[in-house]
Amino acid sequence: MRINCPLCGTRDRREFYYYGAEDYLDRPAPEAPAQAWDDYLHNRDNPAGVTRDLWYHDLGCSSWLVVTRNTVTHEILAVEAVADRKGGAA
Amino acid sequence: MPELIAKSALHGQAPKVALGTTLSEGVVEKMVSVAPYPGRGAAVDAVLGALGLRFPAAGEAVAAGDVRLIWVGRGMAFLLGADAPAGLAEHAALTDQADGWAVLRIAGPVAVDALMRPFPVDLRAAAFPVGKVARVPLNHMQAVLCRTGEDAFEIMVFRSMARTAWHEIAEAMDVLEARARAS
Missing domain, CATH: 3.30.1360.120 (Probable tRNA modification gtpase trme; domain 1)
Known part of the structure; x- marks a missing residue:
């Protein structure tokens, strides 16, 4: 399995650290209802198919990435830098 | 001392x-990491221009004589062979790495x-x-x-x-x- 890092190119997945679901990018406001915090911290879909999650290129360029992949075929469908997505620093 | x-x-x-x-x-002998603050890319390039350098793109090394600036990760480069030029600290986080x-x-x-x-x-x-x-x-x-x-x-x-x-x-x-x- 290989991940195409936007800065480093295609690299082996062992260079990357898996963090968790993409849901971690949508942190509720501090005063948000308990249900929103419960969803953010604990409730995850477990799809047989396309899923999106966060990876960190720790043996490479230190980018946080949103990886779209298929849990059935192990195909990597898209890789996007979190910084680009939020319009942050390059 | x-x-x-x-x-x-x-x-x-x-x-x-x-x-x-x-x-x-x-x-x-000299190695300083340069991490531009958000939105300061142009200002960082302007200061580095005095050394004949610019902030490198991903995977790139930029050199001017013995002074080099090499990309080392997302939003970070190492300046090798020279002290950070005056004014750079206003636009980028600088850390001595030597x-x-x-x-x-x-x-x-x-x-x-x-x-x-x-x-x-x-x-x-x-x-x-x-x-x-x-x-x-x-x-x-x-x-x-x-x-x-x-x-x-x-x-x-x-x-x-x-x-x-x-x-x-x-x-x-x-x-x-x-x-x-x-x-």
């Missing part, structure tokens, strides 16, 4: 030569073959030309790899990993030498 004796990470390590290729410890890294140099006809064993990247000239930089693991060590010439590379690892990095590359050279002798 007493003068402290500066020692390099591989102090006393003699260069290793195999198949006309030399592995040696490099010396970096004590934290060890530099190894390898040059010669089997440099590419030796490095392609521990580094999982294509180092042939078409894929990794002179001047290219990559963050790439040296086995399990975080490293910076830079091609400084047709047959010459510079490898940077955390200072605490210097001997392990040396061992991995020296062993790759030994294997190539043994194979050449056997054939």
